[in-house]
Amino acid sequence: MLKNYVPPEDSEREIAIDAAANLTLPQDGTESLKYFIYDSLKEESIELPTSAVVILSDILSHMSRGHGITVFPRLAELTTMEAADILNVSRPYVIKLLDEGAIPYRLVGKHRRIPLAAVINYKNRIDHEREAILDEMVAEAEELGLYG
Numbered sequence: 624m625l626k627n628y629v630p631p632e633d634s635e636r637e638i639a640i641d642a643a644a645n646l647t648l649p650q651d652g653t654e655s656l657k658y659f660i661y662d663s664l665k666e667e668s669i670e671l672p673t674s675a676v677v678i679l680s681d682i683l684s685h686m687s688r689g690h691g692i693t694v695f696p697r698l699a700e701l702t703t704m705e706a707a708d709i710l711n712v713s714r715p716y717v718i719k720l721l722d723e724g725a726i727p728y729r730l731v732g733k734h735r736r737i738p739l740a741a742v743i744n745y746k747n748r749i750d751h752e753r754e755a756i757l758d759e760m761v762a763e764a765e766e767l768g769l770y771g
Contacts, residue, residue, distance in 0.1 A: 629691050630689050630690060630691040631686045631689065631691070635686065636686060636687060636689055639683045639684075639686035639687040640687040642683050643680065643683035643684050643686075643687045646676070646679070646680050646683065648676070648677060648680055649673060656673065657670060658670065658671040658672075658673065658675075658676045659671065682694075695739050696739075697739070697740075698738075698739070698740075699738075699739040700729075700736040700737060700738055700739065701736070701737045701738075701739055701742060702734070702735070702736070702737075703717045703718055703721070703735055703737070706726070706737045706742045709742050709743075709746065710742065710745070710746055717737075718735070720745070721735055721737070725745060726741050726742060726745045727741050728741070
């Protein structure tokens with residue numbers, strides 16, 4: 624179900640840079656663009672939905688910067704290891720978060736399954752809290768004359 628991709632090779636990165644720079648996306652939903660890819664084995668063009676091209680544009684943008692990409696279905700459930708990878712923490716730490724109720728999950732037999740949306744919500748909440756703390760620290764440093 625889930626495909627984890629390693630960072631792109633240099634040659635792939637160059638192709639992604641060129642493709643990202645040359646891909647025209649619809650602006651404000653006013654344009655009716657059609658997108659096609661060419662299958663060189665079948666020697667035919669295949670039309671793509673606009674929404675897939677918008678996602679492809681994001682993928683190309685990340686690849687052009689040398690980042691690997693993982694694509695998850697919207698309603699995906701994750702293992703504790705997959706959740707740990709997304710949160711950039713250890714698997715035991717994810718289990719601790721689950722046990723504390725910080726992230727909801729369900730059991731399938733003895734295995735925990737975590738909704739992708741719950742992991743993303745947790746990550747966004749934590750990132751927002753960290754940003755607020757850093758803003759507060761900067762304000763205090765400026766107030767004390769240590770920064771600025």
